[in-house]
Amino acid sequence: MEIEYVHNKKKNKKFYLKLGLFFAFVGIFSLIIYTSFYGGFGFTGSVVSESSLVGNSEQKTIDLNAELTSPELDLSGFFEKVEISGGGESYLEIGDQKFYLGNSNGNYIILNDYDGQIAFDGKILSNLKGRASEIIINGISMSSQSKDTSKVNLQSPFNYKLLELGNQVQIKKVSYTASGKVNLDNGKNEISITDEQITMGGFKGHIKSANENIILSGKIQSLDISGETKIHVDV
Amino acid sequence: MKEEENFIRVRSSRKVYFPVYLMILILVFTIGFAKFNGKEVSNLALRLVVFFSAACIAVTEIHRLANYYEINSGSLVTSKGIFSKTTRRVDLISVSDADSDQNVWQRLLNYGDVNVRLFSKESTVLVKNINNPSGFVDFLEGKMAEKKGTKNS
Numbered sequence: 312m313e314i315e316y317v318h319n320k321k322k323n324k325k326f327y328l329k330l331g332l333f334f335a336f337v338g339i340f341s342l343i344i345y346t347s348f349y350g351g352f353g354f355t356g357s358v359v360s361e362s363s364l365v366g367n368s369e370q371k372t373i374d375l376n377a378e379l380t381s382p383e384l385d386l387s388g389f390f391e392k393v394e395i396s397g398g399g400e401s402y403l404e405i406g407d408q409k410f411y412l413g414n415s416n417g418n419y420i421i422l423n424d425y426d427g428q429i430a431f432d433g434k435i436l437s438n439l440k441g442r443a444s445e446i447i448i449n450g451i452s453m454s455s456q457s458k459d460t461s462k463v464n465l466q467s468p469f470n471y472k473l474l475e476l477g478n479q480v481q482i483k484k485v486s487y488t489a490s491g492k493v494n495l496d497n498g499k500n501e502i503s504i505t506d507e508q509i510t511m512g513g514f515k516g517h518i519k520s521a522n523e524n525i526i527l528s529g530k531i532q533s534l535d536i537s538g539e540t541k542i543h544v545d546v
Numbered sequence: 547m548k549e550e551e552n553f554i555r556v557r558s559s560r561k562v563y564f565p566v567y568l569m570i571l572i573l574v575f576t577i578g579f580a581k582f583n584g585k586e587v588s589n590l591a592l593r594l595v596v597f598f599s600a601a602c603i604a605v606t607e608i609h610r611l612a613n614y615y616e617i618n619s620g621s622l623v624t625s626k627g628i629f630s631k632t633t634r635r636v637d638l639i640s641v642s643d644a645d646s647d648q649n650v651w652q653r654l655l656n657y658g659d660v661n662v663r664l665f666s667k668e669s670t671v672l673v674k675n676i677n678n679p680s681g682f683v684d685f686l687e688g689k690m691a692e693k694k695g696t697k698n699s
Contacts, residue, residue, distance in 0.1 A: 332602075336569040339594045340576065346588040347580040484586070 372513065372530035373544065376498075379491035379509070381433035381525040384482070392477045393422040393429065393443075395436065399469030403439075405446050405453045406461045412469055421447040422463060431474055433523030439465035476518040480529075486510040491524065495534070495544065507538025554685050555616040559657040559677040563606040570599045615673045617686050620693065622662060624671060636671055638693040640664050644686050646679035662686065 398416040402409045412418050427441010442460040446453045455461040489509045493502045516529010534544040560567075573595045580587050608628065616623040622636045642665045648658030660673040660682050676682055 332566070332569075335598060336573070339573060339591065339598055342594065343573065343576050343580065343587065343591045346591055347577075347585040 372515070372532055373495055373534075374497050375511075375514070375516070375527060375529060375531045375534070376494040377491065377525075377527045379489040379493070379504075379525055379527070381431075381520055381523050382485055382487040382489065383430075383432045384485065385428070385430040385438070386476075386480070386482065387428045388426070388481060390425045390429070390476050390480060391423070392475070393420075393425045394473070394475040395420040395422075395439075395471055396473040397436070397469060397471030400467070401469040402466040403448070404462070404464040404466060406455055406458075408453070409466075410448055410453070416470075416472070419449055421445075423447075424460070425463070426460075427463065429476070431471070431520060433520065433525075434470055435468050436465065436471045436474060437468040439463060472521060474518075474520040478517055479515055480518050482511070482514040484510065484512050485514070493534070493536075502536065502542060504536055504538065507536055510535040552619045553616070554618075554682070555614055556673075556676045556682060557614045558610045558675045559655075560606075560610065561655040561657045561677070562675045563610075564655070566602050566606055570602055573598065613674070615676065615682075617682075617689055619689065622671060622686065624673070634671070636662070636664065638686075638690050640666065641686070641690055644683045646683050648679065660686075 396417065396419050398412050398414070398418045400413045402411055403420070404410075422443040422445070424444035425441055426443070428438055429436075429441075430438035441463055443463050444454070444460050446461055446463060453461070487509065488506055490505045490507075491503075493504065493509070494500070495502070511527075511531050511534055513532030514527060514529060515531075516527060519526040519528075532545075534542065536542040577587055577592065577595060612628050613624070613626050616625075617638075621638055622641065623633060624636075625631055625633045642663050644660055644662045646658055646660050652658040657675055657677050658679040659675065660679045662671040662673065664670070673679075673682065
């Protein structure tokens with residue numbers, strides 16, 4: 312009886328091992344299919360950037376100036392400067408202190424050398440979490456005297472009027488349905504789009520978001536527009 | 547299968563791990579297909595495929611190397627384990643008969659199990675998943691006949 316029990320236990324262990332292996336295979340296969348053929352995590356227009364993802368300096372790029380309806384962006388990395396103007400029922404945590412942003416709709420926040428996450432769409436700043444070397448709120452510096460950087464955390468989303476990210480913001484890929492204008496190569500090519508799918512790859516530059524529009528100024532490695540207009544630019 | 551005149555040593559066939567190799571092949575092919583079509587492959591997916599493939603190959607090879615079966619002029623030897631080894635020697639005189647066991651899939655790929663029965667009827671030595679099991683049985687029976695012939699003379 313005991314031998315039979317041990318034998319069955321060993322058999323069950325082998326079965327579960329094989330099952331686990333199969334599920335791991337299915338999981339990885341699904342991940343490849345989803346991220347490669349269905350746009351992966353950039354499908355809804357959100358994208359996470361990485362600080363060195365645009366590649367080396369020899370990568371070919373083309374100048375871009377675009378004013379489009381704003382996507383949902385979720386960025387992480389290093390930003391030389393972040394400027395936010397707005398207000399709402401939220402607190403901004405800086406180190407151990409909390410600053411209430413609901414007393415005015417015209418709060419002006421500057422973060423210098425910000426390293427962290429920032430997520431926003433056309434009007435709401437939903438996530439701001441990281442560290443900055445200098446934090447200025449309404450003209451008053453709130454930075455730590457004892458540390459090089461201070462922790463910054465937005466407790467809850469709030470409405471902004473203006474959001475600027477500079478100078479060398481990098482976005483690996485963003486794809487979403489947009490309307491607006493795209494200027495390539497210093498105005499040599501101007502494209503107007505209306506509710507068309509735009510995919511930009513390897514963006515590096517300055518971002519400004521206001522009035523539910525986003526202004527991108529910088530360089531890109533690839534551009535794809537599909538809809539009434541079909542354009543593909545691969546530098 | 548190492549075969550000399552008086553000696554044969556076999557390990558588990560790699561054909562047993564065909565489903566594992568197939569999974570690795572499918573993953574690699576899918577990534578290749580995506581790259582060929584200009585699609586982007588996420589770093590996470592790529593790393594997982596590399597890790598999965600390396601881990602599967604390592605585990606299957608270790609599993610395979612853990613066991614071996616040997617027929618020499620006097621005995622049938624089974625060895626299991628890598629760090630702690632269990633070796634069993636069965637004198638060919640005590641072997642009554644042997645048969646090979648293959649399902650359809652195993653017949654197609656020419657591998658299977660060999661059951662070596664002993665006169666004591668208390669145990670059967672199971673030689674699992676080896677290439678050309680009928681060849682192994684033939685060799686075993688040859689050695690058994692040789693041993694009996696030597697004993698009688």
